[in-house]
Amino acid sequence: MSASSRERRLWWLIFLVSGLFLLWRAVLPGGPGMARMYVKPAVVEGEGAAGEWVAARPNEPGALISPARTIGVWVAALLTLAIFSFLYKDNPAYRLAEAVMVGVSAAYFMVAGFWDGLVPKLFVPLSRMQWGTGADVGRSLLTLTPLVLGGMLLWRLLPKGGWIARWPLAFIVGTYAGIRLLSFLEADFVSQIRNTIVPLLVRNPDGLGFDLWASVRNGLMLGGVLSCLAYFFFSLDHRGAYGRVARVGVWYLMITFGASFAFTVMGRIALLAARLEFLFDDWLWLIDPLGKRPPPGA
Amino acid sequence: MRWLQTIDRRWIFLAMLLAVALPQLLQVRVPEKPTPLVLNVFRKIEELPEGSRVLISFDYSPSSDGELAPMAAALVRHCCEKRHRMLLLTLWPDGKPMVERAISRIIQGEYASLGLQPGRDFVNLGYKPGKEVVIKTIATSLRAEFPTDDGGTPLDDLPLTAELTNLQDLDLLISISAGFPGLKEWVQYAASPLNLPLAVGATAVQAPQAYPYIPRQLLGILAAVKGAAEYEVALGEQYPHLATPQKQDAVRRMAPQLSAHLLIILLIVLGNVAALAPRGTGGRS
Numbered sequence: 001m002s003a004s005s006r007e008r009r010l011w012w013l014i015f016l017v018s019g020l021f022l023l024w025r026a027v028l029p030g031g032p033g034m035a036r037m038y039v040k041p042a043v044v045e046g047e048g049a050a051g052e053w054v055a056a057r058p059n060e061p062g063a064l065i066s067p068a069r070t071i072g073v074w075v076a077a078l079l080t081l082a083i084f085s086f087l088y089k090d091n092p093a094y095r096l097a098e099a100v101m102v103g104v105s106a107a108y109f110m111v112a113g114f115w116d117g118l119v120p121k122l123f124v125p126l127s128r129m130q131w132g133t134g135a136d137v138g139r140s141l142l143t144l145t146p147l148v149l150g151g152m153l154l155w156r157l158l159p160k161g162g163w164i165a166r167w168p169l170a171f172i173v174g175t176y177a178g179i180r181l182l183s184f185l186e187a188d189f190v191s192q193i194r195n196t197i198v199p200l201l202v203r204n205p206d207g208l209g210f211d212l213w214a215s216v217r218n219g220l221m222l223g224g225v226l227s228c229l230a231y232f233f234f235s236l237d238h239r240g241a242y243g244r245v246a247r248v249g250v251w252y253l254m255i256t257f258g259a260s261f262a263f264t265v266m267g268r269i270a271l272l273a274a275r276l277e278f279l280f281d282d283w284l285w286l287i288d289p290l291g292k293r294p295p296p297g298a
Numbered sequence: 299m300r301w302l303q304t305i306d307r308r309w310i311f312l313a314m315l316l317a318v319a320l321p322q323l324l325q326v327r328v329p330e331k332p333t334p335l336v337l338n339v340f341r342k343i344e345e346l347p348e349g350s351r352v353l354i355s356f357d358y359s360p361s362s363d364g365e366l367a368p369m370a371a372a373l374v375r376h377c378c379e380k381r382h383r384m385l386l387l388t389l390w391p392d393g394k395p396m397v398e399r400a401i402s403r404i405i406q407g408e409y410a411s412l413g414l415q416p417g418r419d420f421v422n423l424g425y426k427p428g429k430e431v432v433i434k435t436i437a438t439s440l441r442a443e444f445p446t447d448d449g450g451t452p453l454d455d456l457p458l459t460a461e462l463t464n465l466q467d468l469d470l471l472i473s474i475s476a477g478f479p480g481l482k483e484w485v486q487y488a489a490s491p492l493n494l495p496l497a498v499g500a501t502a503v504q505a506p507q508a509y510p511y512i513p514r515q516l517l518g519i520l521a522a523v524k525g526a527a528e529y530e531v532a533l534g535e536q537y538p539h540l541a542t543p544q545k546q547d548a549v550r551r552m553a554p555q556l557s558a559h560l561l562i563i564l565l566i567v568l569g570n571v572a573a574l575a576p577r578g579t580g581g582r583s
Contacts, residue, residue: 054402087311105392112391117427179434187490187515195514260506263522265562266555267365267502270523272318273554274364280322287323290544 037069299575321553338518358476368548369526387423424448
């Protein structure tokens with residue numbers, strides 16, 4: 001038997017066992033159940049308030065199975081597994097999930113941009129303008145200028161006159177550079193220099209003696225800043241004593257990169273843990289850390 | 299060692315899956331101890347007088363929810379315990395559901411018995427496009443960007459915001475951030491120029507960017523799920539009814555972190571051993 005044939009058989013076996021396991025949990029009478037979402041009517045105060053449904057425990061009075069939320073859990077679980085399947089190798093399920101993700105995100109951002117951007121910032125002010133009366137000229141200009149600039153920006157989609165789009169683009173770049181420059185100078189340059197000006201011998205709060213660890217910390221920070229600056233100063237050859245200081249700067253940089261990488265690993269594991277918790281809790285009902293369901297046999 | 303040099307990386311993926319899944323299935327818990335950077339944030343919220351005005355910006359999307367939702371929940375719970383009044387907003391278009399969930403599950407769910415009222419005890423300002431420009435604008439005029447709350451009620455008609463002019467009228471700013479715009483922009487456009495107290499919760503990827511701002515430009519940092527776990531422990535020590543597994547999502551997720559990190563350390567050691575081992579006849583050492 002060839003390796004690919006053996007692999008195919010193995011996958012069929014895994015799918016079969018998984019399918020039987022899901023069938024037992026989800027459908028068969030006496031099974032523990034899985035993925036069912038329950039809702040109950042929300043208690044809404046105030047006359048005329050629309051009735052909403054909120055998540056409920058299965059044994060709560062008035063709790064009903066929500067087909068929409070149950071399907072949502074199944075879709076979310078299957079899409080999660082489809083994305084994970086890429087770790088084995090590229091496959092149609094992964095590509096389908098990826099396409100769904102891209103499509104849904106694009107649609108969401110487009111709708112959010114329309115309702116939260118264009119409508120309140122452009123259409124509403126335009127609809128409130130008193131055309132031809134001369135009232136609120138300043139406000140009219142504030143509304144019409146972005147409209148005109150937006151139109152010019154879209155001009156590049158036309159076959160001719162694409163250069164017109166460069167004017168609003170220049171405006172965006174110039175404005176953005178101005179805003180960012182000032183904030184960077186204040187928060188990331190001047191303030192960062194000030195943060196580095198620290199006492200190398202830190203006195204205890206009672207004024208008697210010195211705080212050893214605070215002094216060491218400040219010394220390490222100052223040493224790190226100076227040695228890293230030395231490494232990035234290329235007008236002097238990195239030789240002799242200066243080269244050794246620059247070498248210390250390299251060590252500081254390596255430690256920083258290592259810490260950043262370790263942080264990144266921690267972040268990715270946190271996301272994996274959250275996703276697995278969803279699969280084990282909401283979908284398969286293998287665990288119940290939040291106490292959402294009555295204990296088995298209750 | 300030859301098998302180690304040629305191992306299929308999918309075995310490593312499988313080992314990682316087991317390292318994260320097993321502690322979850324076995325419901326293992328590991329002890330956590332709050333560190334000074336987390337305690338700085340905790341003490342600031344704790345020491346503010348009851349009814350202080352706190353702005354919480356949910357600057358993240360569902361893709362970072364697994365990391366940031368626990369700390370967002372812990373911070374909102376703490377504000378509810380202290381009866382602080384909250385302004386909730388997001389600078390990310392897909393951050394709106396995060397704000398709405400915090401309101402429905404925590405403010406109006408877990409703390410329903412307090413009878414916290416929208417408009418009086420909290421205001422949902424919703425999402426506003428413009429990224430850092432929004433922060434820069436509300437630093438001087440809240441109404442220039444938010445004439446109404448998310449439901450369309452003018453800010454002048456809401457007891458909490460009627461007297462508010464700009465960010466300088468607030469007692470504390472909190473940014474729960476996954477990137478741009480996020481903690482860096484809150485430092486650059488609000489905390490630094492206006493000298494406002496700012497605390498941040500950050501994803502693990504973004505946390506290293508925040509450390510240089512300590513202590514003058516930032517009060518403290520909740521760095522990733524570890525920071526959130528420490529905050530939950532501090533909260534549980536002060537308010538014992540919050541020291542339950544149901545209210546400690548981040549603490550629950552630290553056991554998978556521990557086992558996964560141990561696995562990574564083991565893999566690094568094995569990888570180095572494999573790299574240094576002789577590669578057989580004709581191979582280099």
